[in-house]
Amino acid sequence: MLKGIDFPTDDNVLVGIETAEDAGVYKLTESLALVQTADFITPVVDDPYVYGQIAVANALSDVYAMGAKPVTAINLVMFASCKVPEDFLKKILEGGASKLREAGVSLVGGHTVDDLETKYGLAVTGVVHPEKVVRNCEARVGDFLVYTKLLGIGVLTTAIKADMASDEEIKMVSDVMATLNKEACEVMVGVGVNACTDVTGFGFLGHLFEMVKFSGVGAEIYADKLEFLPGAYEYASMGLLPAATYENIDYVGDSVVFEDVDETVKSLLYDPQTSGGLLISVPEEKVEKLVDEMKKKGVKWCSVVGRITDGSKIVVRKS
Secondary structure: OOOOOOOOOOOOEEEOOOOOOOOEEEEEEOOEEEEEEEEEEOOOOOOHHHHHHHHHHHHHHHHHHOOOEEEEEEEEEEEOOOOOOHHHHHHHHHHHHHHHHHHOOEEEEEEEEEOOOOEEEEEEEEEEOOOOOOOOOOOOOOOEEEEOOOEOHHHHHHHHHOOOOOHHHHHHHHHHHHOOOHHHHHHHHHHOOOEEEEOOOOHHHHHHHHHHHHHOOEEEEEHHHOOEOOOHHHHHHOOOOOOHHHHHHHHHHHHEEEEOOOHHHHHHHOOOOOOOOEEEEEOHHHHHHHHHHHHHOOOOOOEEEEEEEOOOOEEEEOO
16 A cells, blocks of 8 residues: 655654664754654553553553653544543543653643544654664574563453453453563663564564564574463463454464464464563673563563574474
8 A cells, every 4th residue: 555655754764664663763963863653552451541551551662662762742542522431531541641650751742533432542752862773673693582571462352352351360461561661671772682673463473573574584482481471372272362363474474484383372472462562682692681680670571582593484483
């Protein structure tokens, strides 16, 4: 659809749309660049306050993935004015505001649209030094791959919609989605890494596919090192998968090879994530420090899940 459209740009655009990056970067001065993104989602949990928190964490994640600091945000709200109760909408915005406050981001405005389905998110502006942008396309052979959250979010939110998830499972997946990638980003920037992306709608393998494709490398993933949400494996084994799972399988195509990995784990690696973690490509000599510093900062789900290889394929092994 986008083919043939001449999009405007100039020499100060450091990161545009060419490599499926998480956000755009525009250079203002020799020491300052803007990082810009927008994201909004439909409700993934029933609690409007928690939904607001998750939507904000999800939107801010794109800026964190670029190694940047989000500073301002604009609310993007879509709702059916004749159907959505005013107190429900207020709770969404209160939840969002609480997460912005936690992130140290100022809300400077908003825009609302009358829509049939509720949607909430943000347009976000961040700042970064032009020479310190972390991109998704600079992974190098020999790097280790580190991931910072539990997988299986899409399966759990599907279980919530089907009224199958337990209270404990709902709380756990809500906590994971509402967790900011702020601390993970700060550690990543402090240690120094080669590449990063946040794992969201295209699933773990979809976003890894973009990283290796645009970096000109391959990867190997150790399935036993990946951590999944409680209940995710059981629901996935029942076939309770989001529709986007199958779109992600088509998107990655034959770029992934599985070795001794069961079908349920395969499906979970394509599971679309809402407000997932950071997938980081870090030099071997820095990986231990990165993981140690993250755990000190409270990034409790951080784990080494694979390596960058030469070639162009992603090989997923059991261990």
